[in-house]
Amino acid sequence: MSSAIERDWRALAQSLRIDGRAFIDGKRVDAHDGAVFADVSPADSRVLAHVSACSERDVQLAIAVARRCFDSGVWADASGRERKAVLQRWAQLVRESADELALLETLDVGKPIADTTAIDVPGTIYCLEWFAELADKRVDELVQIDKTQLGYVTREPVGVVAAIVPWNFPLQMAMWKIAPALAAGNSVVLKPSEKSPLTALRIADLARAAGLPDGVLNVLPGDGAVGQMLALHEDVDCVAFTGSTAVGKRVMECAARSNLKRVWLELGGKSPFIVMPDCPDIGHAARSAAAAIFYNAGQICTAASRLLIHTDIYDVFMQAMVDEARRFVPGDPLDIGTTMGAIVDEQHLRRVLGYIDVGRTEARLRCGGRRVRESSGGLFIEPTIFERPAATARIAREEIFGPVLTVFPFDHFDEAIALANSSDYGLGASVWTSNLRLAHEASRRLRAGMVWVNGHDDSGDMNMPFGGIAQSGNGRDNSVHALEKYTELKSTLLRLG
Template sequence: MNDVTQFTRADWQARAAALRFRNEIWIDGRAVPAASGARFESVNPASGAVLTDVARGGAEDIDRAVASARRAFEDGRWSRKTPAERKEVLLRLAALIRENVPELALLDSLDMGKLVKDAATIDAPGSAHFFQWHAEAIDKLYDEIAPTGGRDLAMIRRVPLGVIGAVVPWNFPLDMATWKLAPALATGNSVVLKPAEQSPLSALRLAELAAEAGLPDGVLNVVPGFGEDAGQALGRHADVDCLVFTGSTAVGKMFQRYAGESNMKQVWLETGGKSPNLIFPDADLDAAADMAAFGIFFNQGEVCSANSRMLVHASIAEEMIERMAARAAQAQPGDPLDPASAMGPLVDRKHADTVMGFIASGKQAGRLVCGGERIARDASDAYVQPTIFTDLRPDARVVREEIFGPVLTIQTFKTEDEALAMANDSPYALAASVWTRDLGRALSVSDRLNAGTVSVNTVDALSAMTPFGGMKQSGFGRDLSIHSFDKYSALKTTWIKY
């Protein structure tokens, strides 16, 4: 693989011009058109240009994909391979992802606007790592023998569920697909993946690479399409054993309803967030500001766990506001193919409209510190400045609701109890951060915060070794770590009396 850190804007543009887009549905190991013949445009939000037209899958295509996945599962071409055999294939896939990092990074950057330097140094290599990690873990999970004693033998085995439906978002297209696919495939399931309609291209290329790695036909099927047809059909399908989803809380509730109205399939959700970032007076303020800026402006703020609420002690509030304004000034959006850019565009014009609506409400509810404007570049107006508000009411929309854009609110507190009350006053509980040099305070505050992950003196701490997920209306179940296998397997007891 070429050293992507040395690529210039011209290098990326040249590679982008030479890309070949996979734009058909992937079923049973081959690319096929939608049964209806329908197609939709994949648009580059950085320029407004159409990249390609993609087959629009619907209910009939979901039926075909699920049938293919079921055949593959039942005949054992993958489900009855040994863990070591599955590991070998997934390790080959990880290697192929590494060999194709520039291409995969470009697909995500062009499709949804993320900085190509981030896609090439974080997202695509991370996807290879996560496939490798889960592949290496699968033959190290042991079954159990219950302590029955006497003339009884009770064996407890972890078995695959069958057909997994996976619906993933547009903000990290390759990464989020990997978080679902790696443990699902490692445990022996077959999968039907529906990528977001805004970003289907890397998922379709990933399916092709999986086939090249030796994944049998039918084990992974990819159906691009829209939520109201392909997504709903997958959620309601009676032959899907488990549905996993990352996306909005509103859509997550729909999948719970679909499951209840169909076959009571398991549903595992990772949904919205409004993560607080608590800054105490003894914190390293420069480090806190640097990481706080990363926590809200990285990926244009289109991150479910983005630290979008800064809660800062009143004694240092003005200092932190000045620091954050300075960092926002350095994070202005630009061409996502330019390594010098700090942010790219939002995923599309519609989402930019939504974020600007929040900003308009923030201007009415509090004080605009900086930003707040929309920027047009290269025939696209999907760029939004990094924006900071303060002096807000606790019930302001920008404080309460997930914005999914580069918008930070700053509120002040005077006591630890007040900070915790403000932090936990949210329907979401995905992530939180705490900044302090006091170990006792770090432990005490972390213990009392409602969050799936609490990062101390950093933001959004993440590893293949630790579980990721939330509580309350941020969902349930965990991606990553050994615990991720729990979503894709069942415990089966075989009791023998002899």
């Protein structure tokens, strides 16, 4: 990727040619009925492209293609070394197209170009390369029962995987599903959010150019009905979904109503950020807390939307938080200096503003709370902090998915743990302390799939599993554990006597 600072991103945006057609059986195609929808940039309300609005005929075709491809063995029976080579070539093509992909992501969802060039695209490449390297390194199990019996346990690809991914990190979340599923030998039907389809479609072109056999990866843009049809289809063997808890529940219902396909869910969160009085560096912790809620305009499942501060340092830490919030200034996403981008669309903007209105009746508004930059045509909300709501308040319990923070004081460690665990969610949590024993105890007692000590959302390393418990979902993305989701265990017992 060239230096993001040196690029004229506005000029590149003007010259960009976007193909919004679906990707089925190795080629771009219109929806069967020719239907399209307008893909609108939240930065300025400009129509970026007219994208294929897939429907039942398209879903049926894509699944039939994926099934035929899987059953043929052209990918499933390829050696791990062969799959690795294709995935590595794909990663190289993604790297060569990095500027284009970063720009598409910024235009599509309103992220600052500084973030898409430094985080989203490099993270996508890293994920693909990591699972490419894993493709030829899986080891099966040998069980020596006695002299007359030999058992072995193998992992086989599950079959046709439907991957349904969200709009907040559309490129990375797609790759978090696609890469391990393909490394394991499956065929994939990818359904990107209708709010952010562009990068998913473009990387499918690159996969074909890398040598991925036609039909192994298919991309179906469209509304939520497409995802529901995938979850209901009898010939889909597995659904991997990232999105809201409400929609995740519907995906599970569809799986139960059809063929009991396995369902893996990475859902919402209301992550607590606990600051003990022996916090090793208040300034660093405040910077981390601000980034943990205002990065990506708060549109992130692991956002630390509940800040718990010990009363001994409450006033000092709160002032530091307000100061840090001012560093996140909503601006033009194509400006390399912009620190905070847009809300993804008008519907979500109204939702977040509605929660802010509720918050004014439930807590003290410390800063923010307004829509800004309306004259740009874009959708922007300034960083917002509420203090001391009741633990039962809506803004304290419900996932807002925007740049809105609720802050609570506490007196004792046990009180902080109880408050942190008083949630339907269990995705991530962090604790800031200099006491190693206390850090270990917090990790043990916090009900979350991921716990960070003196950091938050340090999830960039592919060796670490990512996922939650309770109504934050099940299963794990990333790490070798992700392959387990896309394989079936088979036990074979061989009699030797």
